Amino acid sequence: MTDTLASSYDPKQFETRLYEEWERSGVFKPRGEGEPYTILLPPPNVTGTLHMGHAFQHTLQDALVRYHRMRGFDALWQMGTDHAGIATEMVVARNLSRDGVTRDDLGRDGFIAKVWEWKQQSGDTIERQMRRLGTSGDWTRSVFTMDPMAADAVVEAFVRLHEQGLIYRGQRLVNWDPVLKTAISDLEVVNEEEDGFLWSISYPLTDGSGELVVATTRPETMLGDVAVMVHPQDERYTHLIGKTVTLPLSGREIPVIADDYVDREFGTGVVKVTPAHDFNDYAVGQRHGLPLINIFTPVAAVNDNAPEKYRGLDRYEARKVVLADLEAAGRLVEAKPHKLQVPRGDRTGQVIEPYLTDQWFVKMDGFAARGLELAEKGDVKFVPPNWINTYRHWMENIQDWCISRQLWWGHRIPAWYDDDGRIFVGRDEDEIRAKHGLGTEVNLSQDSDVLETWFSSALWPFSTMGWPNQALMDERGFDRYVPSSVLVTGFDIIFFWVARMIMATDHFTGRVPFRDIYITGLIRDSHGQKMSKSKGNVLDPLDLIDGISLEELLDKRTSGLMQPKMAEKIEKATRKEFPQGIPAFGADALRFTIAALATHGRDIKFDLGRAEGYKNFCNKLWNATRFVLMNTEGASFAGAPQPRTDAERWILSRLATVAAEAETHFAAYRFDLLSQALYEFAWNDFCDWFVELAKPALNGDDADAARSTRHTLLYVLERLLSLLHPLIPFVTEELWLQIALKLGIAETTIMLRPYPQAADFAGQDYATAEADVEWLKEMVTVLRRIRSELNVAPSKTVPLLVADCSAADRERVARFDSQLRFLTRLDGIDVLASDADAPAAATGLVGELKLLVPLEGLVDLDAERVRLDKEIKRVDGEIAKCHNKLASETFVANAPAAVVEQERKRLADWNLQREALITQRAKLD
The missing domain is CATH 1.10.287.380 (Valyl-tRNA synthetase, C-terminal domain)
Known part of the structure; x- marks a missing residue:
């Protein structure tokens, strides 16, 4: 027995050690030889920590990289992190506030210096956590989106697009966060159903002939109304189209217009039109040439475009005053409860305002047509293929892209203004002055806005490869690694990232960014609920890897909660689900659970019980390896075995089959089927049956059969560990290091071993042996069942009678006599011509062969x-x-x-x- 493999499976004893050895050895780096295989890591936010979504996608990416690395590909996993403009500003501003310092106290340069300081101290947390999961990316090439190389690409892309007339500055409606005082993307807006009211307000016709009753959920915005609108076929109102009403509280005269957008069944069938404060109204305003009246300041207070009485009021205070004034004027007809879809910023939780402001935009029509063409032609392929429908729908309904943000942290827009408001775009101020002949007497000030993070992310496939600097592109292997092989990402960012990478990479490089787009589902809890802090069902991958006590888990889940009732609710749910805390499963068990759950469905239900089961699986591998090492002490072998027994031929045939299945499942991104096939082979075929079937040979008198069986045990175990390595890298490496010594393997790590493939076993025909051993397995199973039912002591031998033997059965009984005696504790096997005269016996059937165990002396x-x-x-x-x-x-x-x-x-x-x-x-x- 080897003394270097611990007696029990404990992942804490080797996972961190092995990872440090891997990274130190440089094995994660691409080799520069073989066919390239590249994966782009979707860059996680530098502010973030590893969550279950990261763990899910990173596990699958790592499995693909490890698999292709073992197959001899030049595997590059391009790592990196995103500067996360809004999130990072919030984190640093919050830290400063603890010392009584604000962003404005420091000024722009001082604040940005603080951000970089924070990034150096705390910003790499998620990369350290990814290492605990086993991420085998090339960290030496890791790119941060604010690094000079990536920043140069951002400036170059902006300038080129502007020169091509594809970027413009204009006044448009955007999602506005009044706390952050910046535009935000649709992805950063969460729509939640909340209780509200639907107010009905009467607008008098200017000619005194009556009134129109308008239904609205936001009465304060009526101060910016520019029309009221009805459906052109609504007979109740067609005679009023073209007339005007007098806007209550403001006294402005506004027209009655008709538009198909109106839902005749909603409210009164009459709606107010406020183009500066509603996206749908904005579209109506564009169609009808209506004016835009913005009534809010950047902090959502009423501005000077409203009557003096309301100026300076917060939007919700203004609502109260407006309703009171309407009621006093007899214009408030009705107020009734109404369910609303309220848009809130995912960072601040504040209600988002559609807000009219000057922003920078990218024209998207041409980009979208080209991006759709690339997908329709198959230059990029969605897996599963149905996701192209989601992609197509967005491309066909695309709007111009707002790329500016009113922040300090990020890529500052390369545009400068002179004192007359003229705009100059260039790579830097010197270039602009030279290009436009501007002397030093002309004052230039750079735009204070930054680009949204999705702009720099759109360039990720080639900004990480040194574009546009040709020397850097050559150094980093642009021609070799672009396009990448596959992008692994969730369906929720097909619009915001996947599509934009396709469009940007094609536009700037003439290439697609990746060949395959493997779209994963989203991780939910075991009940199918979305994981969220407010529900108290969030699982931290590191807690599953390392374990966490109930007290620590409660502290983590309830800390920072301001509402005692919410904290109480989360504590109750946590105590019920994890009364003993969460045990340490290790990284491998978590990874195998993820792979087993990775179906092609939309949602993934994470069941903690599966992790416990796969920890047992790792333990099973550990114990099987100990058995093999114990039974091969002092032995060494080279090459593939030349099997002497049917059991060996059977397991080698099963190995060939599972290798072919693994190849198929990897190609189809079916990690669920892959893990199932490998689990069944490892647990059932090798650890259970082959270990059992090997014992007769190991303990028999045939020295050649014993030696051959030892060789086959080592060989198949080594190949099994190689098959499993992409999914469970740590335990397979730790066990493989022991096996490799006995097989004289030259590689120093399992990561450099050839991955088993179907072609490795070409010409091997063990079908007969496979059928014979399946017969033997069934015999053993039936006889063990009989022994169990009769409650026969394990040490007691019993006789066996067989009847109705075919010629094939008779031959098999004779050939497997010693194995049957050893495995089922028989003291003899007698073949009967017929069972008619057999004594009372417990019976079983294997095909048509009757098995009889005489009962005399065995049972009541x-x-x-x-x-x-x-x-x-x-x-x-x-x-x-x-x-x-x-x-x-x-x-x-x-x-x-x-x-x-x-x-x-x-x-x-x-x-x-x-x-x-x-x-x-x-x-x-």
Whole structure:
């Protein structure tokens, strides 16, 4: 027995050590030889920590990289992090506030210096956590989106697009966060259903002929109304189209217009039009040439475009005053409860305002047409393929892209203004002055806005490769690694990132960014609920890897919660689900769980019980390896074995089959099927059956068979560990290091071993051995079941009688005599011409072969009679089910022929079993 493999499986003893050795050895770096295989890591926010979504996608990416690295590909996993403009500003501003310092106190340069200081101290947390998961990316090439190389690409892209007339500055409606005082993207807006009201307000017709009652959920915005609108076919109002109403509280005269957008069934069928404060109204305003009246300041207070009485009021305070004034004027008709979809910023939780402001935009029509063409032609391929429909829908309904943000942290927009407001765009101020002949007497000030992070992320496939600097592109392998092989990402950012990378990479480089786009589902809890802090169901991957006590888990989940009721709710749920805390499963068990759950569905339910099961799987591998090492002490081998026994030939045949399955499943991104195939082979075929079937040879008198079996044990285990390595890298490496010594393997790590492939086993034909061993397995299973039912002590040997032997069965009984005796504790096997004269015996069937274990001296005959009666009754029930199915004309007519035939075979098998049981029961009488 080797003394270098611990007696028990404990991932804490080797996971961190192995990772440090891997990274130090440089094995994660691309080799520069072989066919390139590249994956782009979707750059996580530098402010973030590893969450289950990261763990899910990073595990699958790592499995692909490790698999292709073992197959001899020049594997590059391009690492990096995103500067996360809004999130980072919030984190640093929050830290400063603890010392009583604000962003404005420091000024722009001082604040940015503080951000960089924070980044150096705390910003690399997520990369350290990714290492705990086993991420085998090339960290030496890691790119931060604010690094000079990436920043140069951002400036170059902006300038080129502006020169091409594809970037412009204009006044448009955007999502506005009044706390952050910046525009935000649709992805950063969370729509939540909340309780609100629908207010009905009467707008008097200017000619005094009546009134129109308008329904609205935001009465304060009526101060910016520019029209009221009805459906052109609504007979209630068609006679009023073209007239005007007088806007209550403001006194402005505004028109009555008609538009198909109006839902005649909603409210009164009359709606107010406020183009500066509603996206749908903005579109209506564009169609009808209506003016835009913005009534809010950047902090969502009423501005000077409203009547003086309301100026300076916060939007919700203004709502109260407006409603009170309407009621006093007799214009408030009704207020009734109404469910609303309220947009809130995901960072601040504040209600987002559609806000009219000057921003920078990218024209998207041409980009979208080209991006759609690339997908439709198959230059980029979605997996599963149905996701192209989501992509197509967005491309066909695309809007111009707002790329500016009113922040300090980020890529500052390369545009300068002179004192007359003229705009100059260039790579730097010197270039602008030279290009436009501006002397030093002309004052220039740079735009204070920064680009949204999705702009720099859109350039990720080539900004990480040194573009546009040709020397850097050559150094980093642009021509070799672009396009990458696959992008692994969630469906929720197909619009915001995937599509933009396709469009930007094609536009600037003439290449697609990646060949395949593997779209994963989103991780949910075991009940299918979205994981969120407010629900208290968030799982931290590191807690699953390292374990966490109940007290620590409660502290983590409830810290920072301002509402005591919410904290109480989360604590109660946590105590119920994790009364003992979360045990340490190790990285491998978490990774295997993720792979097993990675179906092609939209949602992934994470079940902690699966992680416990896969920890047991790792433990099973550990113990099987200890058995192999113990039984190969002092032995060494080279090359593939030349099998001497049927058991060896069977396991080698199964190894060839599972290698082919792994190849198929990797190619199809079916990690769920891959993990299932490898689990069944490892647990059932190798750890259970082959270890058992090897024992007769290891303990027998045939020295050649024993030596061959030892070689096969080592060889198949080494190949099995290689098959499993991409999914569970740590335990496979730790075990492999012991096995490799005995096989004289030159590689120093399993990562450099060739991955088993179907071609490795070409010309190997062990079909006969496979059929024979399946027969042997069934014999062993039936005999062990009989021993168990009879409660025979493990140490006691029993006789076996066999009857109704075919020639093949007779030959197999003779050939496997020693194995059957060893594995089922038999003291002899006798072949009967017929079972008619056999003594009372417990029976079993293997095909048509009858197995009889004489009962004399083994059991209480009365108890055996009762057992047989119960078994006959059970079999009668199964026969009745088969009869009922086959008697059904619907089943016979509609079921596939193979299913019907299978049911007939089941009936025949049950009848054979019944016949044997009846015969045995009769003998007991």
